[in-house]
Amino acid sequence: MYRYDKIDHAIVQARVTQFRDQTRRHLAGTLSEDEFRPLRLQNGLYIQRHGPMLRIAIPYGMLSSIQLRTLGDITRRYDRGYGHFTTRQNLQLNWVKLPEVPDLLAELAAVEMHAIQTSGNCIRNVTSDKFAGIAADEIADPRPWGELVRQWSTFHPEFAYLPRKFKIAISGATEDRAAILVHDIGLQLVKDAAGEIGFTVYAGGGLGRTPLLGQRLKEFLPWQHLLTYCEAIVRVYNRYGRRDNMYKARIKILVKATGAAEFGRQVDEEWAHIKDGPGTLTAGEVDRVASQFSAPDYLDFSSAPVTNEAQASDKAFTRWVERNVRDHKIPGYAAVTLSLKQPGLAPGDASADQMEIAATLADEYSFGELRVSHEQNLILADVAKKELYALWQKAKAAGLASPTIGLLHDMIVCPGGDFCSLANAKSLPIAEAIQERFSDLDYLHDIGEMELNISGCMNSCGHHHLGAIGILGVDKGGEEWYQVTIGGAQGNNASIGQVIGRSFAAQDVPDAIERLIDAYIALRHADEKFVDTVRRLGLQPFRDAAYNAVLQERAYA
Amino acid sequence: MREQLIKNRQCVSDPWQTVAVGDDFAGVVLPPGPVLISAELWLARRADWLVRCASGEEIGVSLAPAFAVEKIADDISWFSLIAVEFPKFADGRGYTTARLLRERYSYTKELRAVGDVGRDQLFLLHRVGFDAFLIPAGRDAQEAIGAFDDFPEVYQAATDQTLPLFRRRTA
Numbered sequence: 001m002y003r004y005d006k007i008d009h010a011i012v013q014a015r016v017t018q019f020r021d022q023t024r025r026h027l028a029g030t031l032s033e034d035e036f037r038p039l040r041l042q043n044g045l046y047i048q049r050h051g052p053m054l055r056i057a058i059p060y061g062m063l064s065s066i067q068l069r070t071l072g073d074i075t076r077r078y079d080r081g082y083g084h085f086t087t088r089q090n091l092q093l094n095w096v097k098l099p100e101v102p103d104l105l106a107e108l109a110a111v112e113m114h115a116i117q118t119s120g121n122c123i124r125n126v127t128s129d130k131f132a133g134i135a136a137d138e139i140a141d142p143r144p145w146g147e148l149v150r151q152w153s154t155f156h157p158e159f160a161y162l163p164r165k166f167k168i169a170i171s172g173a174t175e176d177r178a179a180i181l182v183h184d185i186g187l188q189l190v191k192d193a194a195g196e197i198g199f200t201v202y203a204g205g206g207l208g209r210t211p212l213l214g215q216r217l218k219e220f221l222p223w224q225h226l227l228t229y230c231e232a233i234v235r236v237y238n239r240y241g242r243r244d245n246m247y248k249a250r251i252k253i254l255v256k257a258t259g260a261a262e263f264g265r266q267v268d269e270e271w272a273h274i275k276d277g278p279g280t281l282t283a284g285e286v287d288r289v290a291s292q293f294s295a296p297d298y299l300d301f302s303s304a305p306v307t308n309e310a311q312a313s314d315k316a317f318t319r320w321v322e323r324n325v326r327d328h329k330i331p332g333y334a335a336v337t338l339s340l341k342q343p344g345l346a347p348g349d350a351s352a353d354q355m356e357i358a359a360t361l362a363d364e365y366s367f368g369e370l371r372v373s374h375e376q377n378l379i380l381a382d383v384a385k386k387e388l389y390a391l392w393q394k395a396k397a398a399g400l401a402s403p404t405i406g407l408l409h410d411m412i413v414c415p416g417g418d419f420c421s422l423a424n425a426k427s428l429p430i431a432e433a434i435q436e437r438f439s440d441l442d443y444l445h446d447i448g449e450m451e452l453n454i455s456g457c458m459n460s461c462g463h464h465h466l467g468a469i470g471i472l473g474v475d476k477g478g479e480e481w482y483q484v485t486i487g488g489a490q491g492n493n494a495s496i497g498q499v500i501g502r503s504f505a506a507q508d509v510p511d512a513i514e515r516l517i518d519a520y521i522a523l524r525h526a527d528e529k530f531v532d533t534v535r536r537l538g539l540q541p542f543r544d545a546a547y548n549a550v551l552q553e554r555a556y557a
Numbered sequence: 558m559r560e561q562l563i564k565n566r567q568c569v570s571d572p573w574q575t576v577a578v579g580d581d582f583a584g585v586v587l588p589p590g591p592v593l594i595s596a597e598l599w600l601a602r603r604a605d606w607l608v609r610c611a612s613g614e615e616i617g618v619s620l621a622p623a624f625a626v627e628k629i630a631d632d633i634s635w636f637s638l639i640a641v642e643f644p645k646f647a648d649g650r651g652y653t654t655a656r657l658l659r660e661r662y663s664y665t666k667e668l669r670a671v672g673d674v675g676r677d678q679l680f681l682l683h684r685v686g687f688d689a690f691l692i693p694a695g696r697d698a699q700e701a702i703g704a705f706d707d708f709p710e711v712y713q714a715a716t717d718q719t720l721p722l723f724r725r726r727t728a
Contacts, residue, residue: 005727007710014708022677030697031677039602040679121647151712157684157716158641158656227721238653273661278714285723333567455690 001062001371002147002292003289004112011154012109015116019043028100042122042160044090044115045101048421054101056108058372060128060170061089061147065359065368070111074354078104081542083355084419085340085348087412087463088167089127089285089372092119095417116154121162123153123234127169129177134381136329140189140197142172144290148281149187152227160236163241164249166234174492179374181205181213181494182466183253185233189219197223197508201232204263205257207460211496212252215260217267223286225271228279232271236263259486270368295383296367300331304386313387320392320447321401332539334385336366338378338395339402339410343435347413348376350397357398365391372442375412377405408438408450408517413461416456416473417480423456428508428544430454437510438517449518449529451490466490468530469516470497471509481556482509486516486542487534495531499544502555512546518544561698563679563690564667566705568698571691573617573638574649591615592641601633610635619671626657631654633662641687643672652685659686659716661713682706686716 004012025031031039044055056071063071064357071091075083078100084092096104106115108114118125120301126149128142129135137177137391149168153159159166169183181184186202199221205214222230239252240258255263294539311317326335338358341347358378362370378400383391395401402411411434414420416427431454438444453467457474464470470485481503488497519542524533534542547555562571575593578585579723582601587594587609596618598658599606617638618629629636639658641651642682651670670682671688673695682690683705714721 005726007722010709011712035675035677106668121649144702148723154712155681155708157681157711160681161647161650196568235653239650243648278719278724282723285726288723413695519586540613 001064001143002059002289005355008112008151008210009109012108012112012114012116015043015155016105016109016115018104019105019455020469023098023165027223033054038120038161041120042117043101043105044118045096045098046119046421048094049419050095052096052098052101053419054095054096054104054115055086055543056091056113057118058089058091058123059111059132059145059150060126060132061372061374063372064111064361064471065370066372067111067113068355069359070107070113072102072352072359074107074507075355076352081352082349084346084415085350085372085378087374087376087414087461088125089374090125091372092415094260108343114496119165120160121164121166122160123162123166123168126150126153127178127183127374129165129171129173130371130375130379130529131326131381132172132175132336132339132371133295134328134330134335135173135175136327137174138172138329139174140172140190141290141293141346142170142178142306143293144286145187145189145223146169146170147289147292148227152230152279159238162234162238162245164251166237167249168230176491176494177374179463179466179490179494180240182207182211182463182490183214183387185230186214187226192220199223199226201233201265202231204252205259206250206252207463207465207524208250209247209458210250210253211460211465212256213494213496214252215255215263218263219246224281225275226281227268228247228274228277229271231274232267232277236266236270239304240266242398260457282421294368295330298330298333298382299384301384304332304384306385307389315393317389319402319441320396321388323403323405323445324401325388328382332385334383334388336383336388336395337373338380338400339405340377340400341402341404341410341435342399343402343409344432344438345399346415347411350378354398354400357394358400363395375405375410377410403441404444406449406451407444408447408452409435409444410451411435412451412453412467414455414461416454416462420456422459423473424458424475425456425482426506427462427471427473428457429452430471430473430486430506432480433506433510434513437514447521450517451488451531452513453488464488465496466494468534469513474503476503476556480506482506484509484512484516486539486544487531489531495535498522498539500539500546501548502552503555504551505554505556507550508554512551515546515548515551516542558695560694561690561692562669562674564688565663565696566702568702575619582675587614587616589614591637592619593617593619596620596627596629600628608637617667617722620651620654623652626654626662627726630662633664636664636666638667638669639664640669640671640691641669643674643678646673646675646678651676652681655687656716676704679704682703684711684717703713
């Protein structure tokens with residue numbers, strides 16, 4: 001993975017020094033809260049229900065074992081011994097103390113990490129495919145491009161005070177695993193007829209109050225122009241994006257209001273001035289960065305037996321393999337998902353011990369590297385298949401082997417009202433109640449793949465719009481209610497879920513979900529995913545199924 | 558602490574005067590000496606001001622955040638000062654305005670950031686081409702000057718650095 005050179009180190013360390021001084025001035029009373037707020041936000045520091053929350057960037061989801069071990073250690077010394085991995089591949093700490101944050105950032109900087117631009121109205125942490133570099137369907141590795149975008153966007157002098165936050169995601173594979181259509185800019189790596197690398201560029205996607213899918217601005221943008229073209233997009237947005245209403249300030253609103261064709265024309269007009277200028281990427285720089293993402297030294301295990309007979313008949317193990325292990329482009333290797341969806345614990349949470357164990361597993365089995373997935377799990381991307389059984393046993397002992405990846409238990413959930421001061425409602429207890437209701441593993445596997453996403457408010461950090469089933473916490477008359485959507489999907493055929501009807505009280509959510517699942521099982525064709533059944537039959541049969549008389553009566557009118 | 562102008566990393570006195578103007582642009586009379594007027598007033602009475610400029614009197618224009626810099630593109634060479642207003646520092650349109658003035662329209666004279674401007678904006682403002690900063694009363698201008706050295710290196714090309722780091726790193 002990318003290693004900082006002395007210049008990268010100097011820049012991140014300068015940021016620590018700068019923020020230390022800003023914090024000092026704020027605590028001394030010479031920098032008011034209003035002045036300090038945007039500065040601390042650009043360093044990932046929110047003020048939440050329990051005090052400051054720090055969001056640490058994990059660029060395009062890549063972590064070394066050294067970094068993860070440091071994160072675990074930091075959570076123990078600066079926080080309460082755990083952290084929350086988010087759907088944007090970041091790590092959030094909920095209990096940091098403001099005066100200690102500069103020291104914490106200095107420790108992060110020592111392992112080439114930071115919290116730069118993880119919040120605020122600026123270009124945020126760039127996200128990518130959790131299986132980058134190892135997927136069989138990959139056109140090109142997205143990570144070097146992610147790093148190039150990270151460097152370009154870091155302290156970009158023109159774009160520190162945009163109308164609103166700005167998120168970029170990159171996919172390098174034919175299957176989009178980075179949700180690029182719901183980002184402000186979505187980049188899809190493609191090759192033209194001559195085999196040259198380029199990008200299909202989308203802009204104006206996003207969730208939140210007004211969920212919209214990105215519009216295609218460029219079918220094929222040659223790679224050399226990636227940064228100048230992005231600069232043109234963000235410049236047009238910085239000039240013309242709305243600033244009068246924060247709910248209408250994202251680029252998606254500008255693209256929609258302007259029309260994708262006209263917006264694309266404005267971007268092209270701007271781009272014409274800077275295209276082929278000094279911001280044009282060079283082969284030398286791309287090679288320099290790409291060389292740091294070269295494949296590890298794989299050995300030839302293609303003919304090694306994966307398991308012995310006893311292991312192969314271990315049902316718990318085979319079930320885990322079925323759900324949590326994924327093919328790798330190199331024969332004899334596999335990608336293993338370490339689940340952070342242990343029933344009873346907040347989805348995406350990992351304890352300091354778990355982080356350290358995962359780091360050790362990465363050292364033992366996966367060349368010392370991990371990835372954070374957008375579904376809030378950790379991934380060991382390069383595991384020899386013959387080691388799977390041993391790895392599984394250790395992961396299981398650490399509570400990292402719930403065999404439920406892609407199933408109903410593998411929910412995307414924001415921290416919700418238990419932690420977040422923006423939330424309208426709690427999300428963690430809802431997730432737990434649903435996991436409890438569907439506690440039978442055989443049944444979970446029978447239901448099959450199911451994306452259930454929960455957000456505690458319209459900001460949609462839990463990507464509820466993209467869940468086959470989505471749950472949104474809403475505030476009605478000061479009470480917490482839950483709106484259910486169905487038919488959402490991420491990926492190449494992304495769609496925005498639709499509301500099935502009146503909102504449910506918290507206590508009724510598990511019933512409603514169970515009724516939806518029952519309807520799906522009764523209606524589905526063989527091997528049909530929930531979202532496809534909804535697309536085939538429409539909302540009505542699910543709407544009818546979800547509410548019995550009692551639920552209808554109790555639902556918020 | 559009173560309002561202070563920083564220019565070339567120093568606190569300096571400000572020779573420019575501003576003129577209070579109502580809606581009636583037609584009746585405006587400018588005093589002698591360097592005068593800063595709004596871009597709207599410039600455009601409304603452009604022919605008169607060109608006569609004034611031709612007589613050697615200096616004029617500057619002040620741009621509100623939403624002002625489209627293209628509207629004065631043809632007049633850039635007449636201005637000895639362009640002020641870009643930041644009513645709130647979180648409104649970043651002026652950063653693009655500055656780059657366009659410097660990089661697209663080749664404006665070379667004083668480019669001044671005015672309004673809600675403080676230490677923590679100076680590094681980036683300087684990068685996009687501002688060389689003067691009007692620090693409002695109550696803020697420590699002398700201390701703010703330290704901000705120009707906040708970062709030892711930068712990744713992107715901008716007005717202050719015409720090559721991105723990747724073209725210098727490999728050199």
